[in-house]
Amino acid sequence: MAAPTVADYVAAHGGADDDTKVIAAFAAGMAWARKTLGAATDATLEDLPADNRQALFGYISDVLKLPRAAFGYYGPADIEGLQIVAGDIGRRWQGQLQYGVRAAFGFA
Numbered sequence: 001m002a003a004p005t006v007a008d009y010v011a012a013h014g015g016a017d018d019d020t021k022v023i024a025a026f027a028a029g030m031a032w033a034r035k036t037l038g039a040a041t042d043a044t045l046e047d048l049p050a051d052n053r054q055a056l057f058g059y060i061s062d063v064l065k066l067p068r069a070a071f072g073y074y075g076p077a078d079i080e081g082l083q084i085v086a087g088d089i090g091r092r093w094q095g096q097l098q099y100g101v102r103a104a105f106g107f108a
């Protein structure tokens with residue numbers, strides 16, 4: 001399976017793939033997924049199964065609902081701030097993201 005992209009998210013959940021808010025939320029979601037899965041910070045997550053990918057997209061959707069996201073503030077550098085402000089978003093999607101994915105799962 002190909003690595004998740006902003007276009008994949010937009011196709012599944014709507015929006016525009018050139019919207020800076022969507023791009024920033026997608027970047028934050030990828031940073032969260034990498035950290036949660038114990039992957040390298042530059043991992044593409046191309047081997048992420050479809051169900052787990054939906055958890056990533058759910059996280060992104062929830063981030064976009066946050067008031068600061070309306071202004072495009074959340075990006076990969078803001079991952080720590082997201083965990084403090086909205087840590088429940090990560091906890092909400094963590095189980096689905098990690099389901100069936102072992103720590104030794106190979107990421108590109």
